[in-house]
Amino acid sequence: MRNVTTAEAGGAPGAAEAEAAAAAAGEVRAGTGDLVVVQGLEKVFTVRRRVPGRGRLRRERQRVRAVDGISFRVARGEMVGYIGPNGAGKSTTIKMLTGILTPSGGRIRVAGIDPSRERTRLARRMGVVFGQRTTLWWDLPLRDSYALVRRMYRVPQARFRANLERCMELLDLEPLMDVPVRQLSLGQRMRGDIAAALLHDPEVLYLDEPTIGLDVVSKAKVRGFLRELNTERGTTVLLTTHDLSDIEQLCRRVVVIDHGRLMYDGTLSGLHRRGRSERTLVVDLERETEPIGIPGARTVRVEGPRQWLAFPAEASAAPLVAQIAEGYPLADLSVREPEIEEVIARMYARGGRADG
Numbered sequence: 001m002r003n004v005t006t007a008e009a010g011g012a013p014g015a016a017e018a019e020a021a022a023a024a025a026g027e028v029r030a031g032t033g034d035l036v037v038v039q040g041l042e043k044v045f046t047v048r049r050r051v052p053g054r055g056r057l058r059r060e061r062q063r064v065r066a067v068d069g070i071s072f073r074v075a076r077g078e079m080v081g082y083i084g085p086n087g088a089g090k091s092t093t094i095k096m097l098t099g100i101l102t103p104s105g106g107r108i109r110v111a112g113i114d115p116s117r118e119r120t121r122l123a124r125r126m127g128v129v130f131g132q133r134t135t136l137w138w139d140l141p142l143r144d145s146y147a148l149v150r151r152m153y154r155v156p157q158a159r160f161r162a163n164l165e166r167c168m169e170l171l172d173l174e175p176l177m178d179v180p181v182r183q184l185s186l187g188q189r190m191r192g193d194i195a196a197a198l199l200h201d202p203e204v205l206y207l208d209e210p211t212i213g214l215d216v217v218s219k220a221k222v223r224g225f226l227r228e229l230n231t232e233r234g235t236t237v238l239l240t241t242h243d244l245s246d247i248e249q250l251c252r253r254v255v256v257i258d259h260g261r262l263m264y265d266g267t268l269s270g271l272h273r274r275g276r277s278e279r280t281l282v283v284d285l286e287r288e289t290e291p292i293g294i295p296g297a298r299t300v301r302v303e304g305p306r307q308w309l310a311f312p313a314e315a316s317a318a319p320l321v322a323q324i325a326e327g328y329p330l331a332d333l334s335v336r337e338p339e340i341e342e343v344i345a346r347m348y349a350r351g352g353r354a355d356g
């Protein structure tokens, strides 16, 4: 089913994009090399399913190829988005990178360490945050959770204090330090979890859906913090997300997988070009008008004073917004990213050609 050419497979523009993305992160890559190396990675789960047969249900063993021969490298200091539809194999990859799961095949090295063989040694050099569940202690206030983390990782007191203060300030945790984790909102807990993953100064941080379910303010805070962490401290970040605006705001490079296989490795705009995907401007006008007509976008829906305009996803929204503001009674406006599923479906529809 590997019918979509990827930059990794050497498609002309894709390869150029991957190179451009690498060049963008260039200074670190050139000097210090790759921190994460994944080669031909595989994970096969055996599951027992009930299937109908001879008038009754019987159990049958089935093999699920969750990760099916994936290769990529992440340079020190890079921030890479690892995306794909539901069930694509993202979480399974992250679990293998952290050593929680052992690969069925292929090879992983993180800072030269094989994660499944030397999980404890690697733990000191990496941090991980799973958006769907917390690594904090449910009944403890954040302050006590962090004290436990310090002891577990044997973080020197001065370093611990400096890191905690920085996280408290940038993630706005000060007012939450004495609140038990169970009483925190999802956004507060996520910020608390991110801080916990960073108290021991990891070189690489894995984030599995760090903005899932967060409100706009929490999302902005988390994104701002990750950007700062990456640019100021040079921490390498690999994040999975369903939200393409996370990628747009944080990552120069995106790796796309589907059905356990790598489909694309390059820039986000290259991905959009490849799939000819579109973003949508949702425009609220002060009153109903005729459909908005501006070059570079087409009106796809009108409902009273609200109109939807589609435009090429790799184009900038700014000139379109300026034109609308000038010619129409604009009240409010937002930009909607395409769904990951939609972008990938379009790549399939285009038959895997690398001339996007």
Ligand SMILES: Nc1ncnc2c1ncn2[C@@H]1O[C@H](COP(=O)(O)OP(=O)(O)OP(=O)(O)O)[C@@H](O)[C@H]1O
Pocket (backbone or CB within 6 Å): 045, 046, 047, 064, 065, 066, 084, 085, 086, 087, 088, 089, 090, 091, 092, 093
């Ligand atoms: N422990 C397990 N046992 C059996 N099958 C599993 C297990 N974990 C994952 N799978 C299967 O492996 C495939 C990949 O799952 P995975 O959770 O890695 O996908 P994902 O890309 O993270 O999806 P989502 O975005 O929905 O979290 C799915 O078909 C899933 O059902």
